[in-house]
Amino acid sequence: MEAPLSQPLIGISTYQQEASWGVWTLPAALVPAGYPQLVQRSGGLATLLPPGDPATAAAVVTRLDGLVIAGGADVAPARYGAQPHPRTGPPSLDRDAWELALIEAALAAGVPMLGICRGMQLLNVALGGTLIQHVDGHAGPPGVFERHDVKPCPGTLLAGALPEPVSVPTYHHQAVDRLGSGLLASAYAEDGTVEALELPDARGFTLGVQWHPEAGDDTRVMDALVTAARGASPVG
Numbered sequence: 753m754e755a756p757l758s759q760p761l762i763g764i765s766t767y768q769q770e771a772s773w774g775v776w777t778l779p780a781a782l783v784p785a786g787y788p789q790l791v792q793r794s795g796g797l798a799t800l801l802p803p804g805d806p807a808t809a810a811a812v813v814t815r816l817d818g819l820v821i822a823g824g825a826d827v828a829p830a831r832y833g834a835q836p837h838p839r840t841g842p843p844s845l846d847r848d849a850w851e852l853a854l855i856e857a858a859l860a861a862g863v864p865m866l867g868i869c870r871g872m873q874l875l876n877v878a879l880g881g882t883l884i885q886h887v888d889g890h891a892g893p894p895g896v897f898e899r900h901d902v903k904p905c906p907g908t909l910l911a912g913a914l915p916e917p918v919s920v921p922t923y924h925h926q927a928v929d930r931l932g933s934g935l936l937a938s939a940y941a942e943d944g945t946v947e948a949l950e951l952p953d954a955r956g957f958t959l960g961v962q963w964h965p966e967a968g969d970d971t972r973v974m975d976a977l978v979t980a981a982r983g984a985s986p987v988g
Contacts, residue, residue, distance in 0.1 A: 760817030760981035762796040764788060765854060765871070767824055767847050768803050783822050786966030787868075791820070794974040796981065801854070803846055809853035810860070818864040818957075818981030821851050821871030823964060826926055829885065832877050837885035839925065852878050862955030864980035866973065869924050872949055872960025879932025879951075887927050887945060890962075897921040897967050902947045908938035909950045909959055913976040920947075920963035920970075927962065956980065 764787045771780040781802035788798035801812060813819060828843035829836050831852075851871070855878045858865040867875040873883055892898040899919050904911040928946040931937060939948035939961070951958040957980035965973045 758982055759795060759797045760978060761799055761815070762791045762818040762820060762978065762981060763799050763801045763812065763816040763854075764791065764820045765822050765851050766800050766802050767822075767844065784966065786964075787820060787822055790966045790971060790974045791978070794971050794978040796974075796978040803850045806849045806853035809850065810857040813854060813857040813861055813863050816863055818977050819854060819858045819866070820977070821855060821865070821867040821874060823869030823871060823924075825870065826885075827870065827874055827877055827883060829883075832882045834882065834885070839886040848874070858956070859951075859954060859958065864957035864977055865959070866957075866977040867949075867960035868966065869962060869964055872962050873926060873928060875951075875958070875960045876928050876932045876935060876949060879935055881928060881932030881935065882930040884927045884929045886925055888925075889943065890927070890941070890945065891923045891925055897923045897964060900941055902939050902941055902963065904939045904948065905937070908936065908948075909952075909957070909976075910938040910948045910961075910973075913972045914939075918970065920961075920965070921967040922963045923967075924962060 766781040766783040768779050769782050791798040825844045826841040828848050851874055901917050902920050903917045904914045934951055934953050935949045936952055937946045938950045941947050947962045949960040
């Protein structure tokens with residue numbers, strides 16, 4: 753009998769927000785349950801990374817086999833040299849600092865990384881890129897995911913996992929504008945919005961997707977991260 757494949761430890765960034773449960777209303781470290789569930793469905797072990805001192809990010813990342821930067825609030829425009837658009841949400845400065853430190857540590861250590869929605873945008877900003885602060889047509893009513901088609905670019909890391917156009921769950925109002933240093937756009941929506949980024953020269957698997965795989969049934973993007981985190985070649 754073959755030995756079971758190892759289960760790599762995948763860290764998922766969280767954010768601090770006031771939450772209520774039972775008789776309590778307190779600050780909590782939160783992330784939607786779909787994120788750890790997706791990691792588990794793809795064969796990984798999920799661990800949550802509460803916001804912390806950015807100076808500790810490198811020590812955290814060295815304990816991980818893979819990293820997920822989760823979706824959420826808008827990135828502070830000052831991070832990419834812009835003034836806030838009227839539709840841009842309030843900044844979460846502590847979260848920006850923590851997750852940027854995680855991204856930089858993962859890139860430096862060659863730890864496989866997947867950015868989801870905000871996580872993809874933050875990867876772009878970390879490498880000197882900019883964002884479009886408002887786009888229409890990529891979100892439903894508040895709290896409701898829309899779906900649209902995404903077309904992967906042939907020959908890319910993403911196309912190895914998703915070789916054909918695919919309908920994805922989406923909920924965002926910002927998008928990548930100028931690409932960060934070394935980044936390659938690897939998927940587009942029909943309206944030209946960049947839907948995936950990757951870093952071909954990274955030491956480890958580095959991919960960002962604009963949609964929300966944790967809100968759907970397709971595990972292939974997370975499968976690719978978990979495969980890379982096992983130390984094998986990524987899918988494709």
